[in-house]
Amino acid sequence: MFGVGESPIGIASSPTEEDYLLFTVKKTGKVTSQLHSAKIGKKIGIRGPFGNGWPMQEAEGKNIVIIGGGFAFTTLRSLIVFILNSDNRKKFQNITIIYGCRNPGEFCYKSELSEWEKMNDIGVYLTIDRAHPNWDKKVGFVPTITKEVAPSPQNSLAFVCGPPIMIKYTLPVLRELGFTDPQIYLSLERRMKCGIGKCGRCNIGNKFVCIDGPVFSQAELNTLLSDE
Template sequence: MSVKTKEPKAANPLVPQKARIIKIVAETPDVKTFHVTTDKGKPFTPRPGQLAMLSLLHIGEAMFSIASQGEQHLEFSIKKTGLLTDSLHEVGEGQTVGIRGPYGNGFPLEMVKGKDLLFIAGGIGLAPVRSLINYCLKNRKNYGSLQLIYGSRTPADLCFKEDLFQVWPDQGLEVNVTVDKGDDNWDGPVGFVPAYLEELNPEPEGKIVILCGPPLMIKFVIQSLDKMRFKHENIITTLEKRMKCGIGKCGRCNIGSLYVCLDGPVFTLAQLDRMPVEL
């Protein structure tokens, strides 16, 4: 007689799970990383680049990128931008939150497998990219060269400093960091990301670019990548900030005939060139 083993039930992405913030890391004056888990462990196992809804009782609910994950928890790096995010910055470890997800399709893992990857990020835009960087480093042998070019306004505004200056270089990521304006303790590069990118002048051949950051930075980075002859089908970016309901119902994320939440949020620049979209 064969014995059927019961598959563990996947969490329903529409139903919030009761979760707890177990650790809070102050990344910058206005960004904190929240480690979230449930009594049963990790709420779900997302793919790199997916998102989740976080809620605070009586305050609200919003969609956030999942910046990384551990065996038992998910990490969200959240910038203060309004009532919910300001309130999250006020709570302490042990706080109960609601979580549901995952949403979106995440980064195209098949497309990037075996390739040289160039990550380019600005400010809090490093949060979604971090999930892919950590995934690639965990599966290091599946990738060619891995390089990050990251910038923020000032040294104090750099997110994930331990990753940038210790963990990632030790694990095989070439990390290049610049700031718009230095301070007395900063002896690294100073200047905007597009200019720094051109100075570093990475080879476009066989390379996939993963780009995420403020719209102005993205606009000028694309101009620089064009100058360096990167192909738009080899540049991917995430439009995750447009996601609201995450399930194709609210109609707030569509660009042309596509829904960012159902078809994205990650697209190649070649796809976006064919759509009526301002980055």
């Protein structure tokens, strides 16, 4: 936003949606507030894309377990739309989606979610933290529901994106289910200013989330000096 500043935002649309780029933005700070109050037609600038994406080649022929929490679901939407595209769907085996939010109102892409729920060839498990009168689906934190759904680690990859606390407690569940660290991929978030590995704040150990990430396998994270 000229005159306001820049924010790093993941792309929520899939490469198969060729006509537009979709960004799902939570109103949080200066830049995102200005984006929210912008009128249709307002000119903004985009730099990028920076960094890597989900390891789609490695995922071919495998079962995909997608675990997301809160507003971090945006790049997972991109992933799901890509996988479900009619040209791509046959390249992947079973798809399991576990998506948790604090309350029913916080889910992004509600109409798409209900379409996905109707599909026979994917499992969609939506959960909220605490019981709510307008909610007849799962109740419980993402790690708990992951344990309950218990996706098989056989020929599977897990793609995880969510708040640090969700990641922290989901990892042991996945490991308990038999997922090895190279099978677990995380998309991480850090404060960023440049996107090109120069401004110095998004590092995890000697790697930069903006150029080496944001997607890391847990196996790779294990080799870095990190608190993760």
